Amino acid sequence: MTLAHRAASRARLAFGALILAAGMAACAPTAVSPPAPMAGSVVNPPAHGDFGHYTLALTWQPGFCASGPGCRPDQPKTPLIGLHGLWASRPQPLIAQGVPPQRWWGAGCDIYPGQDDKAPVTVTSETKQGLDQSVAHLSHSLVDHEYHKHVQCFGIPAETFFHTALDLRARVAGSDFGTTLRAWQGRVVSKDAVMRAFRATFHSETERALQLRCEHDHAGHDVLTQLWFTIKREHVGDFPRASAFIRAPEDQDDCPATFLVPAW
Template identity: 25%
Template structure:
């Protein structure tokens, strides 16, 4: 079992959230609101369900990109293309200053009561929300409620060519795949049975949701290799 699937076995909803990538420089306990840009992360649900078919919602998956989270990042360096602050302190969303606080159950319920939010996240997102807040939201620099409201507010940053729909259930060359998305994107793939699958797409943006183009080296998780890439269909 490789690193990707071992991490998923621990928590399928966290999308390997607890495992650090080999070149990741996670600045744990960094001051909140101190970052260069954001990665709006979305997961292609059919790939996720292919890897973890017993997960809630995977009995009838949809051909959609679900929002995984909004992740603050520092610019890449020559040593690392994956430099996130994590579990930040002195967060505006906490009543504690020296630790990364937990998500309020009240805020969680409020977010889930918003149909716009529920439509863009996976089914039964409770664990996901708790993890996203504690690891990434504490670094965001806003209240807990504002962090999850921005899942909706910044969702417009997720856009791609309508031609993408033509390749669902098919394979295409990685370079062709990249042309279907804007230039401020980074990709994550998954390997299974000798095939490469599109897993996640990261849209690099500023706090207003505008494209961030000053870092073109970001790499989160398994890098997509220059070969045929499959886009599974539900």
């Protein structure tokens, strides 16, 4: 083997080791933030990336589907903890312009000109299957809505975004906190009990790191519908470690002192 061939062989081996290491890191259940996130990630979006935090909105599917217009008849019954969205907070220029958070919540990406609400949402078959299973089936496509309102103006590829959001959902669902919620199906619980379970699992004392959302079901009961986690943008990879959480700037917890964790 010539010196040139040996050098090329060593280069191929080094490249293969790098790819293997990256694959192993991607499979880790609580992978930490990479030291230099690539452009196009949820940590460093290509556009409007100067915002502070994300809200990871998860649904308690039996409650989410039992309130409002409800879900379609083909709604999967598992998992119980579903994905609603991963919402970026206001980019700094909007804050500097005095745009209130409520306007950002309502408009999302439509606040910027040139958005295409018909832009295709292109993901792999594996990610599509995960979204079909985990996102509530509404009369309109919630996946399309989330992409057009909360993703496209940041330039993050749909596959990257939804793969990350599904992974964050799985981390909560697979935790002791998720197990506790599932054990409470059909029971009336206190908000304090839910927050104690959150703190015991994730070791976070950050105020408003988790906010609970409740609505009236069709029988008039106060039921748990959503769980909103506030995550530092640059620490998405740490989630759900305590270092990932940040205090939500606005108080949006609307659950009463006690509420039903409904079952199907």
